Amino acid sequence: MKKVKISVIALTVVILAMSVITVWNAAELNYIISRKTESYVEDVSLQLTSDIGARLKKITQDMKSLEDSARKIYEYQGAEDLKNFLNWKARLLEFDSLIISSRSGESYSTGDHIDNLQEFSGVQDALNGKNGVSFLDGQNILYSVPFYMDEKVIGALSGIRSKSNMQKLIQPHSFDGKSLTCIADCEGNVIISPTDLDPFLRLDHIFTQETKTHQRELQSIYQMRDNMRNHQDGVFTFTALNGSELILSYNNLEPYDWVLLTLVPADLITGDTDRYVTRTFLITAGIIMVFALSLLIITNTFRNHRKTLELIAFEDTVTGGMSNAAFQLRCKEMLQKAPAGTYTLIALNMKDFKLINENFGSPSGDATLRYIGQVLKRNLKEDELCARGEADNFFLCLKESDRNRIQSRMDRILEDVNSFNQNREEPYYLAISQGAYLVDQPSMEITLIQDRAKTACFQQRYHAQQPVVYYDSEITRKLQREHELNDLFDISIQNHDFKVYLQPKVCPYSSRLLGAEALVRWQHPKQGMIYPSEFIPLFEKNGNICRLDNYMFEEVCILIERWIDNHKPVIPISVNLSRQHFKNPELLPHLSDIARKHQITDGMIELELTESVFFDDKRIEIVKDNIKTMHQLGFLCSLDDFGTGFSSLGLLKEFDIDTIKLDRKFAQDITNPKSRHILACIMELTKNLNIKTVAEGIETQEQLNVLKELHCDLIQGYLYAKPLPVAEFEQWAQNHLF
Secondary structure (H helix, E strand, O other): OHHHHHHHHHHHHHHHHHHHHHHHHHHHHHHHHHHHHHHHHHHHHHHHHHHHHHHHHHHHHHHHHHHHHHHHHHHHOOHHHHHHHHHHHHHHOOOOEEEEEEOOOOEEEOOOOOOOHHHOHHHHHHHOOOOEEEEOHHHOEEEEEEEEEOOEEEEEEEEEEOHHHHHHHHOOOOHHHOOEEEEEEOOOOEEEOOOOOOHHHOOOOOOOOHHHOOHHHHHHHHHHHHHHHOOOOEEEEEEOOOOOEEEEEEEEEOOOOEEEEEEEEOHHHHHHHHHHHHHHHHHHOOOHHHHHHHHHHHHHHHHHHHHHHOOOOOEOOOOOOEOHHHHHHHHHHHHHHOOOOOOEEEEEEEOOHHHHHHHHOHHHHHHHHHHHHHHHHHOOOOOOEEEEOOOOEEEEEEOOOOHHHHHHHHHHHHHHHHHHHOOOOOOOOOOEEEEEEEOOOOOOOHHHHHHHHHHHHHHHHHOOOOOEEEOOHHHHHHHHHHHHHHHHHHHHHHOOOEEEEEEEEEOOOOOOEEEEEEEEEEEEOOOEEEOHHHHHHHHHHHOHHHHHHHHHHHHHHHHHHHHHHOOOOOOOEEEEEOHHHHHOOOHHHHHHHHHHHOOOOOOOEEEEEEHHHOOOHHHHHHHHHHHHHHHHOOOEEEEEEEOOOOOOHHHHHHOOOOEEEEOHHHHHOOOOHHHHHHHHHHHHHHHHOOOEEEEEOOOOHHHHHHHHHOOOOEEEOOOOOOOEEHHHHHHHHHOOOO
């Protein structure tokens, strides 16, 4: 029993504690919603005030326009036409009556006549050259404007708007039509009031029954009076005499120094919330499960409400997080407030993200991006930001400047990104490139800061051992160098600064020269020798590689044509083609036209493809068709770097390849028994398929001896000769042709 009592007491304490927390949370929620409701009512009332103010101004503008037309009709057409015109305008502009009165007291009215018209202050204002307004019995309003003749005020043009007409003008359509508005002067005197009021909506007692009002509401009323006199807007909530909660918003109406009062039942907006809070109080007295469920509902409702309120920033459509535009705005604010060197901006790029879309579909790709965004967000500290840029790129703005700390944090983030693999039988690791820029110039355009971080990110391919690559002077120098080489390209093509170098292909048994590979060297008159390792990757990236390949092809054709014309021995020459060429269906016909122009016979030029052209099934089909076309046009075809990467023995069955070039890694590891067995299998297979083999990168006699034992057809490497200029190659060839 003691244990039971202790358990009951403990459970009771837990229930009471949770009840108190729940009640407090519900009250807080009710308070927040009340404040936000007042803000919402105030915003709508401001818009309504603007609309009504515009309508009131239009009435005066209509009166001025009417006065101008009436004066001209009176002056040129006569009194009878003026009467007809005024009657027509009164109906058109919804005036109950239009009146023209002179200074002497004479007047004409399209409707009911008003005695002693000039006693009204608005008419006196019009006679003095100003616009005026007066209030008649029954809340009718008399608008007056000066009536001119020969640029002198000879009278006043007045228009009467009835109470119902004015009520129609100020009738609001918001809040489901259950709100009401009235117009008062700055002292709180009602000028235009609504009709058909429900008892709890009456305004008559707001200022007169102060003794029955709570102290807080009384202070709000006093504050309202002061604000109205000072032409300031405001809003407050009070309890009507019948106990209903009302929200009153008061806004200054500029045209005539009036105030628009807007009254809205609080439960019109918060009714559902109030009922929910009441149910929460009742559920608190129930069992713990019902109480727990109620607490969960309250929490979810609160979170959803906060989420709605916090949508002041832009939202990324894919990740649901901050968009790049919002990131730029927030980041700019933070950077400008902080000293230089406080923040580091990091660009992230997912590697091989296209494979996710292709293998698993776009929804999975979007889900991956959302997941990355969530991981980044939960690894942020205060005053730090993250957002998706475009496609699979993300940005981080970290309040860090120490590279070791940044690296440590990025390592933890990447570990967190791949933490989903912990229980997977087949892990799928996401790789992310990282580039950083320490913001030492906070005033710099945020787009330039992002570009520097992205530039560093793209350089990671050249810094494989450096997880986070920082934008620095070396990257700037490299970019400047790339820009310089791009600028030199066109003129170097025109001036033939790109030279053909030939590396012999030699029979390993007879040491005879049986072919050569054409390689490009850039001999610039001012820059000197620019090696392929510097410009080939650049031209492959910007597309100039296609123009360079075409140039080299024609240079080789010119060389072979010269050999033929000079009756020199001619050997087949292989020319490299970038995989980018296969995007152009007119490539091979174009090369054929060049070869025919230089009278190149079939079999004299071999087009050398790299294994990277076989990237996917679609590309394989394209290349397969192109190889057939090559043979039809008289070209030979070889496959470079065979045995690694995307190439496989299965490709030999699909493609009519004339020659394969063994990757130089086989030669480097030729003493390994496994490598020998693999090479032996490849040699035997190619012999059966009638395909020639070329071993490149051969530098030692030991490598040559092994390849001879394996019956390799051709050898290419420094053991025989390095790539040579044409003149040196021709001299070398004289000793190796026979």
